[in-house]
Amino acid sequence: MAQDKLKPYQKNGEVFKSSTASRSRRNFLKGVGISGVAVAASGCAARSASAPESAIEENDPEALSKVAITLKVNGEARKMKVQPNAVLLDVLRDDLQLTGTKKGCDHGQCGACNLHVNGKVINSCLSLAVMHDGDDITTIEGLSENGEMSAVQKAFHENDAFQCGYCTSGQMMTADYVIRSDDIPASPEAWREAMSGNICRCGAYKNILSAMQQASKHV
Ligand code: FES
């Protein structure tokens, strides 16, 4: 064989033939390769046959990065796991199917996503769900009282304070806060100013103010 003609060499006092050394190393690597593949394959087979679903999920980087939180939504504790960057609006709409809260601009400029957190109004499109672990959240679905429309909901209905309705849940959540707030004077100017973060493309502003004035007599 060609490699048998290669010259022997010395190392640490021992004589080696380069062909032997090279063949041994090749054979060793081959052996490791085959057994390594066999071990890996048997490992996969064993895993797919016997590993529980949860163990597979634990190795899923997406599932691993999720954070466990509990939101108290409309009086009900909702435990869930969310990505650290999940937006509160998306979690409510997509995970909890509370689609009454709308996504308009998604940039904190229109108020369509407004809801109450611990009694204050916030833009839910600008807030991460993980920041609200343990918080008390009220969405438009929770504004009604014992299955009856709230004072604000009734007043919006009776005053035709909407047209297409897309902005309406956000308008009502802000309006409900404004008419109850001790910090906002009960004047048309102050209420218009307080409602200025809620945009209505249909221009129902006049009727929204009338609805707030009516509702304020019943809260
Ligand atoms: S969708 Fe949040 S402010 Fe417009």
Ligand code: FES
């Ligand atoms: S009712 Fe249409 S955007 Fe306000």
